[in-house]
Amino acid sequence: MSLSFCNNFTGKTPIFRGAGVKKKDIERFKERLEEERRELLRRARQTLQDDMALDLHELSDELDFAASQADQGLILRLRGREKGMLRKINVALQRIEDGEFGVCDRCGEDIALKRLEIRPVTTLCIHCKQEQEEHERMLA
Numbered sequence: 001m002s003l004s005f006c007n008n009f010t011g012k013t014p015i016f017r018g019a020g021v022k023k024k025d026i027e028r029f030k031e032r033l034e035e036e037r038r039e040l041l042r043r044a045r046q047t048l049q050d051d052m053a054l055d056l057h058e059l060s061d062e063l064d065f066a067a068s069q070a071d072q073g074l075i076l077r078l079r080g081r082e083k084g085m086l087r088k089i090n091v092a093l094q095r096i097e098d099g100e101f102g103v104c105d106r107c108g109e110d111i112a113l114k115r116l117e118i119r120p121v122t123t124l125c126i127h128c129k130q131e132q133e134e135h136e137r138m139l140a
């Protein structure tokens with residue numbers, strides 16, 4: 001065994017990466033994320049039930065039909081957003097499992113605790129996030 005033992009297999013970052021977020025904070029984030037996931041799933045079920053109720057309505061004229069179309073669009077958008085959020089929560093929970101929570105996906109630096117408090121599902125530190133946003137602005 002030599003010095004290579006100190007690094008993980010990617011050799012990208014030291015073995016103690018993520019040490020910036022304390023274990024008790026991670027537990028707290030985990031609970032918060034699981035709670036948020038439960039809430040999302042509850043809302044998704046609710047939306048589904050409302051959707052089924054909508055199907056029971058007889059569409060009498062074009063005006064009603066147009067309104068109904070708008071509602072459907074709203075539900076679809078909401079679902080898309082919830083689906084995206086759910087995926088982010090799952091990724092964050094997986095990162096907790098892997099011991100990678102609180103580590104920037106791009107540069108491997110610790111993500112500031114304050115930033116995680118505001119947005120626990122984030123996978124980028126503030127610097128990389130800003131760079132990414134600037135990049136997206138340039139593409140837009």
Ligand SMILES: [Zn+2]
Nearest residue numbers: 104107125128
């Ligand atoms: Zn970063």
